[in-house]
Amino acid sequence: MEQDDEHRAQLDRLRFVQAVAEHATQVVALITRARSVDEAVVAVSRLLDVDEVSVMSGLAQFNLLALTRPATQRRAELLAEGS
16 A cells, blocks of 8 residues: 555656656746746646645755656656556
């Protein structure tokens, strides 16, 4: 049971990274134009259709190196396996 929860959490993180990768230009634009962190979180949340808490924690921990080609390919493989 706990292992299933961990697996689901891992897939959720991978999906979040994938969503940010697919909308990277828009995400950066929303963040840089925002007048506050709250405004940025709300805007990115709407763009990605993800709850605000997930956006706040996901972006706070976001690793830009996750956008490299090898990381993107591996993420696609893991998401395909998890679906």
